[in-house]
Amino acid sequence: MYDAVLVPTDGSEGSATAAEHAIDLAQRHDARLYALHVLETEQVVDQIPEFEDSSIFDRLADAGQQAVDDLRAQAEDAGIDTVTTAVKQGVPHEEVVDYVERHDIDVVVMATEGRTGPSRELIGSVTESVVRASPVPVLAVKVGGEA
Template identity: 70%
Template sequence: MYDAVLLPTDGSAGSELAADHAIDLAERHDAALHALYVLETSHAIDQLEDFEETSIFDRLEDAGTQAVEEIEARAADADITVVESSVERGVAHEEIVDYVAAEDIDVVVMATAGRTGTSRELIGSVTETVVRASPVPVLAVKTDE
C-alpha cells in the first residue's frame, strides 16, 4: 500500500514521536523512509541586503543535518533498507508538499504543533497546512508539546 513514507522533522520531541510511527509504517510496508528538515526562511530576511545569513543558516543547517541523521540511524536499527534524507530551505509547508510530489511519496507522518489560541487561529500550524494541501494522506501524530 505504501512504498514511500515522508517524515518531516524539526528535531523536537514531537518529531521523535512521529518518527516512531513513520518507522513502524515503513517497516510494516517494506517502504522507503524519507526524512526532511526544512530551514524556515523568511521573505523579510531574503530582502535584507546586509543580512549576514551565513553563520545563522549554517548552524540551523547543522541542526537539520543532525536531526535527519538521527532518523537515519533509528531507521537502520529497525532494518529499513532505504532511507533518504534532505535538508531544504524555504517555507516548511510548501517544501513538504513539493517534496511529496517530487519524490512520489505515498503518506506523510508528522507531529502536531503545540500552538493554541489566537496564534494558531491566525497562523495555523505547519501540519494543518500540509493536511489541507497534500495530495496524499497525512498521519498527524498528536504530541503534548
Template identity: 45%
Template sequence: MYDDVLIPTDGSDGTRQSITHGVTIATQFDATIHALSIVPEGPLGTLQSDAAAPAAHRAVERVAVDAERAGVDVETAVEQGVPHEEILAYADEHDIDMIVMGTQGRTGLDRVLVGSVTERIVRMADVPVVTVRFTDDIRIEDAEEADRIAREALVAESPDADAEAITSLEEPHRTSASWIVSLETDSETAHVHVDALTGEARVARRE
C-alpha cells in the same frame, strides 16, 4: 500500498513521536522512509542562522538512525525555503505515498511553527497525512547526564576503550527528544544518541 513514507522533521521535541510512528508504518509496509528537514524562509525574510543548517542535518540523521536500526531503507534531504511548500514539492517529486508529521512542539515557538506547517500540509497534500501528537515528558534534560550515559554506552560496546581517555568533541545537544553526544577515544570517534525520554543510548556512527 505505501512504498515511500515522508517524515518531515525540524529537530523539535514534537517530531519525535512522528518519527517513531513513521518508522513503524514503514516497517509494516516494507517502505522507504524519506527524512526531510527544511531551513525555513518566509515573507519576513530568511530565518536561517549559523546553527539552522547543522541542526537540520542532525534532525534527519536522527530519523536515519531509527530507520536503519529498524532495518528500513532511508533517504535524507535538507532543503531551504517555506516549509510547507518545500514539503509538498518533495512529496510530489519523489512520489511519496504518505506523510507522517507531528502536530506541535513542546515550546511556544515550536508549537506555532510545527502546528501551522502541519495544518497547511493536511489541507493541501494530495496523499494521506498522518498527524501524531506529542505527549511524552522529557526525562533526560541535563547535558552532563546525557554525556555520562553516552560514555557508559560507548565503553559497553567497545570493551577495549579506556573510559578515562574518552574526550568530548563538543557540547551535547538535543534534537527530536534525543541527545547527540560526540565522543573520541584513542582509536575512533563516536556519535552517541541518548533518548531523552527513556535514557536508552545508541552508538550511531563511527569513523
C-alpha cells in the same frame, strides 16, 4: 498500500515520536522512508540583512542535517537500512508538498502539537497546511499541546 513514507522533522521530541509512527508504517509495508527538514529562512533573512553572509545560515543548515541524521539513526536502530534524507530551504508546508510530488510519496507522517482555541488560530500549523495542500494522506501524530 504504501511504497514511500515521508516524515518531515524539525529535530524535536515531537518529530521523533512522529518518526516512530513513520518507521512502523515503513516496516509494515516494506516501504522506502524519507526524512525531510525545511530551513525556514525567509523570516530570518528579513530580520538580518546580512543573513546570507553570516554563519547563522550554516548553523541552521547544520541543525537541519543533524535532525535528518538523527532520524536516519532512529530508523536504522529499528532495522530500516535505507533512509533518504534531505534538507531544503523555503516555506515548510510548500517544501513538504513539493517533496511529496517530486518523490512519489504515498503518505506523510508529521507531528502536531494539538493546539486548540486562540493559540491555534494565531500560531497556525505547518501540519495543518500540509494536510490542506497534500495530494496524499497525512498522518498527524499528536505529541502534546494545550488543554
